Amino acid sequence: MPQNAVELNNLSFSRGSRTILNGINATITEGSVVAIMGPSGAGKTTILRLISGQLRPDGGSIRIFGRDIHQMNRSELFAFRRQIGVLLQNGALFTDLTVFENIATPVREHTGLPEALIRRLVMSKLNAVGLGGTENLMPHELSGGMARRIAFARAVALDPSLMLYDEPLTGLDPIAVSTVSRLIRETNDALGLTSIIVTHNVVQMQKLADYCIIIADREIAGAGHPKDLADSDNPKVRQFMNGEVDGPIPFRYQSEHQWSLTG
Amino acid sequence: MNASHFLSRLTDPIAAIGRCGQFLLRMIAGIRPGNRLAISSLQQTYLVGARSLVIIMICGFFVGMVLALQSVNALQSFGAEDQASLLVGKSLFRELGPVLTALLFAGRAGTAVTAEIGLMRATSQIDAMELMAIDPVHRIALPRFLAGLISMPLLAGMFNAMAILGSVVFAIGVIGLDPGIFWGKLQNSITFQEDFLQGVLKSVVFGSLVSLVAVYYGYTSKPTGAGVGTATTNTIVVSSVLVLIFDFILTSFFA
């Protein structure tokens, strides 16, 4: 029976006096692909940064494979992070290294593999993202979509058990969107990973995800199987899934001081 | 300006020194002697040294010519222009070599290192590294720091060599001093312990100051264009001030 890969217990987080997340509870079972959706600025990237231990919650806890990651010290956290692969929103390739060296960096650091094996491993990851032959290019010679796929190859290079993706599909052409979603799904199932994906792409998400969490207004507005969410009772969830302009989710940045034209 | 504002003006620099020191300890604590550190430090030494070599050679040559000109001018009124090379040598080895090299080094290599690391921060490369469980302080900051430490004495040596060449060209070639006397005085007046070692020690200290400041400001810069700009400015201002302060401290220590 599948275990819980990630548990968020009553998680809250603020920046200054602004509460970004408040009382988030969720469990993510091992082996599943979970999508986190929500309007821009809702705190999706923030949740990923909390899960990867880059940010500390102001309240509540996060358990990953049963361990509370915010109780660990720095070296324990570093050791633990070898199990976690992260694809950042902009890819964040090392600009002074070639594509090959970018993918090889985590492998060199954490395994004592001989150079020949590293080479084979890197090339197989590169072929998996359909970019074999680019190994000697520098990151500035890649298009945005290629860079994203290289960053993907780098993130899975060490075969992590948990993958976090921040908007992996944004800014890709339709073919690349399908390629990358299939890659996410196949990697997940082949390696028995758990994947958490932040995305705005409702259509792809419905095809890809086993479970979907929608965040709005600092809280979880809805969660469940993607098909059930589209005809949810919650008006916020319906508005988001169907992309409607009018509804309870405002388009504007929510600040303490709202300006109005009428004064 | 209210009292707390004024107080923070006083305490901010002290706090900054403390954080710099912590950063230094963090770098040192992470030293794992090995091939990778050696290779990346040497690569950085090559980059840093190659960046600064030409400007340091040119400046050294001109400083040497100016020194010769000024010494001959000043000594001529006593009829002692034979002693010019003594003045050139002492001031070069003890002061001008290490100090001017450090200032040029800060402007050329220090700012480049700050901007490079700051840009890595701004484009999340440092985050990505931490997420791969690689400590960016050891991987990025430490080799650049060590490179500064290694290259400063070498660059100061190059500066001195070019300056002596410049002074020779000017004093012997243009003014027409006797080459034998000029070289002889130079050799006799410079002592290994007082002049040479003092210069080397100074350049090692200045090198570590400049490169510590450079990696620290780069590493802690705000992840924006303006943040990287501010960090670069801070590097040059703070390291120049520190070099001059430490120059006084070290000189009074030797005297």
Ligand SMILES: Nc1ncnc2c1ncn2[C@@H]1O[C@H](COP(=O)(O)OP(=O)(O)OP(=O)(O)O)[C@@H](O)[C@H]1O
């Ligand atoms: N470094 C920061 N300092 C202060 N506030 C921040 C910072 N980063 C994010 N925020 C705030 O936190 C909130 C959540 O940001 P987050 O990046 O998590 O949004 P998001 O859901 O990922 O949005 P998007 O879909 O646009 O990427 C935003 O309102 C933003 O203003």
Ligand SMILES: [Mg+2]
């Ligand atoms: Mg985001």
